[in-house]
Amino acid sequence: MIEFRQVSKYFGTVRALDNFQAQLASGRIIGLFGPNGAGKSTTLKMIAGLNRPTRGQVLVDGLNPWITRDRVAYLPEVDHLYSWMTVGKAAGFISTFYSDWDQARYQDLLNYLNLDEAMKIGKISKGQRAKVKLLLTLSRRSPYLLLDEPLSGIDVLTREEIINSVIRDYREGEQTVIISTHEIGEVERLVDEVIFIQNGKTVLSGNAEDLREERNMSLVEIMKEVLRSAS
Amino acid sequence: MNFDTAQPIYRQIIDDFRKKMIRGELKNGDRIPSQREYAEMARVNPNTVQRAYREMEAMHMVETLRGQGTFVSADEAMLASMKEDMAQSILNHFVAEMNALGYRDRDLIKILEDYLQIKEGEDL
Amino acid sequence: MLAKSFSRFGALYNKQMREMAPEMIVIGGAAVLVSLVSYLRMGSIHTAVLIAMLMVMGLACFLPIVSSFRLGQEWNNHTIYLMMSLPVGGGMILGSRLAALLTQYVFGTLIVGFCGLLLVIGLAPEPVYTYLDLVRPYLDIAVLLYLVTIVWMGYLISVSFFSQIIGKLVSRFSGLVTIITFFATLWLSGKVMGLMLGQQTVIAAPDLTAQFLVMLLGVIALVAAVILALSIWVYNRRVEL
Numbered sequence: 340m341i342e343f344r345q346v347s348k349y350f351g352t353v354r355a356l357d358n359f360q361a362q363l364a365s366g367r368i369i370g371l372f373g374p375n376g377a378g379k380s381t382t383l384k385m386i387a388g389l390n391r392p393t394r395g396q397v398l399v400d401g402l403n404p405w406i407t408r409d410r411v412a413y414l415p416e417v418d419h420l421y422s423w424m425t426v427g428k429a430a431g432f433i434s435t436f437y438s439d440w441d442q443a444r445y446q447d448l449l450n451y452l453n454l455d456e457a458m459k460i461g462k463i464s465k466g467q468r469a470k471v472k473l474l475l476t477l478s479r480r481s482p483y484l485l486l487d488e489p490l491s492g493i494d495v496l497t498r499e500e501i502i503n504s505v506i507r508d509y510r511e512g513e514q515t516v517i518i519s520t521h522e523i524g525e526v527e528r529l530v531d532e533v534i535f536i537q538n539g540k541t542v543l544s545g546n547a548e549d550l551r552e553e554r555n556m557s558l559v560e561i562m563k564e565v566l567r568s569a570s
Numbered sequence: 571m572n573f574d575t576a577q578p579i580y581r582q583i584i585d586d587f588r589k590k591m592i593r594g595e596l597k598n599g600d601r602i603p604s605q606r607e608y609a610e611m612a613r614v615n616p617n618t619v620q621r622a623y624r625e626m627e628a629m630h631m632v633e634t635l636r637g638q639g640t641f642v643s644a645d646e647a648m649l650a651s652m653k654e655d656m657a658q659s660i661l662n663h664f665v666a667e668m669n670a671l672g673y674r675d676r677d678l679i680k681i682l683e684d685y686l687q688i689k690e691g692e693d694l
Numbered sequence: 695m696l697a698k699s700f701s702r703f704g705a706l707y708n709k710q711m712r713e714m715a716p717e718m719i720v721i722g723g724a725a726v727l728v729s730l731v732s733y734l735r736m737g738s739i740h741t742a743v744l745i746a747m748l749m750v751m752g753l754a755c756f757l758p759i760v761s762s763f764r765l766g767q768e769w770n771n772h773t774i775y776l777m778m779s780l781p782v783g784g785g786m787i788l789g790s791r792l793a794a795l796l797t798q799y800v801f802g803t804l805i806v807g808f809c810g811l812l813l814v815i816g817l818a819p820e821p822v823y824t825y826l827d828l829v830r831p832y833l834d835i836a837v838l839l840y841l842v843t844i845v846w847m848g849y850l851i852s853v854s855f856f857s858q859i860i861g862k863l864v865s866r867f868s869g870l871v872t873i874i875t876f877f878a879t880l881w882l883s884g885k886v887m888g889l890m891l892g893q894q895t896v897i898a899a900p901d902l903t904a905q906f907l908v909m910l911l912g913v914i915a916l917v918a919a920v921i922l923a924l925s926i927w928v929y930n931r932r933v934e935l
Binding site: 366367368499502503506507509511512527528529530531548549551552555556557558559560 | 573575576577578579580606609610612613614615616617618620621
């Protein structure tokens with residue numbers, strides 16, 4: 340389980356998170372939704388141990404996120420791979436560091452995503468790079484999977500491939516997936532729980548199906564309404 | 571598969587199976603896709619599919635045999651009652667919507683008759 | 695456990711070496727080329743040859759410092775996201791980089807030294823053994839001196855790491871902060887080393903005894919280790935993305 344206890348985060352004078360309080364249950368697919376600059380990336384980076392709260396506490400399985408980095412597979416929004424490496428080299432490099440690396444799944448995903456180990460990361464298209472990033476992240480049987488805007492700037496067909504890859508390997512109950520995006524429509528059917536975040540605060544959270552039932556609206560519409568009333 | 575995202579998805583999954591059973595596309599004893607297969611096919615959260623399957627099992631629409639898969643277990647009686655329930659719910663919805671448009675209940679029979687006559691004509 | 699750490703260190707080390715491969719090839723190639731050209735063109739040991747070899751040697755010495763500033767580049771091309779996500783501490787990350795850079799230094803200097811030696815042997819008017827006798831008494835001093843340069847390199851690289859990491863703590867004027875920290879740290883640590891060496895200052899041309907060199911080695915290594923440890927601490931506890 341991941342806990343955010345009264346977390347505030349300042350980057351200089353800019354406030355990214357404002358007394359952010361959340362509990363992310365294990366074994367669910369959680370959507371972290373909100374407009375750009377709402378604090379979604381900051382939240383994910385905190386879980387990944389890449390930054391620290393200015394106030395408050397973040398706990399992953401009750402521990403400091405810096406310690407639990409080996410349980411977290413983090414897919415950042417930026418291109419974080421070495422462009423001079425080939426896919427195979429990158430996989431070899433990364434797999435050395437994680438005991439949960441699954442070579443069989445890697446081979447399977449390689450085929451499924453139509454990628455080639457000889458591809459040089461700096462020389463492939465944007466869509467293919469997004470798939471390579473996903474490949475290297477999903478080839479681990481990690482308890483936590485964090486996806487930061489996995490679909491942004493990607494063409495429609497590649498988006499489908501990406502979503503399908505997440506679904507087909509998802510281990511329900513065992514794996515916690517957190518997807519942060521401002522394009523809710525794409526992942527609407529994918530999420531169990533949602534947290535709507537704006538200006539660094541939670542404006543609404545709950546079970547996706549329950550919310551649909553209560554309000555007779557899609558998550559996209561709920562977010563629109565929630566943001567309208569909050570501003 | 572298309573789902574109305576303004577309604578709970580697990581319910582729509584159950585309805586989808588219900589309709590197939592009523593129409594006879596799925597017969598008693600037929601194997602339905604595993605949860606994972608269905609989730610991939612429908613591009614839906616596997617947890618949602620799990621919830622739908624669990625409810626279907628609770629309603630005895632399907633049963634899971636360990637190691638073999640999930641099978642339709644709805645007998646004739648259950649199918650008949652499911653069909654009735656679905657029809658009832660559609661009727662409720664129809665009447666409510668027509669009322670909302672301003673039509674009164676007693677007008678509905680005539681409207682329905684006219685509609686069906688025209689439809690018969692077109693079908694010929 | 696240990697095997698795992700070993701392979702992780704190895705993976706990081708290899709990655710660094712692979713990134714620096716082009717430069718190392720250039721140095722090695724330059725050394726060989728200059729030697730070859732000198733040997734074929736000149737009949738004897740010209741000053742021009744000496745200067746050329748000294749320049750390549752200078753390059754071999756200077757290059758690792760320049761390469762050490764690659765650390766900051768990891769932030770620019772976002773690969774730091776990958777680095778920091780790896781479940782290892784700053785000790786592994788910086789340690790492997792240091793090892794790779796020192797390898798680059800040793801490789802470069804040895805190649806140039808070796809080529810120079812061959813050149814001397816080839817062009818020398820008198821047979822080799824006469825020179826050997828001349829050189830022998832100074833051999834252990836020479837080796838110690840070389841080791842001192844290696845540790846000195848380690849020291850400069852540590853200061854480079856430290857200043858870059860400090861620079862990354864601020865979002866604006868990062869480059870300026872890095873440069874200031876670099877020179878400030880050099881100045882401060884220089885003072886500390888001077889104090890530790892006591893009377894014997896390096897500039898005043900002391901007796902280059904083996905004893906003194908060993909002490910010098912120790913002092914530089916200690917100061918370098920402290921700076922490196924500080925860098926590791928800041929990386930682990932203060933750097934954020």
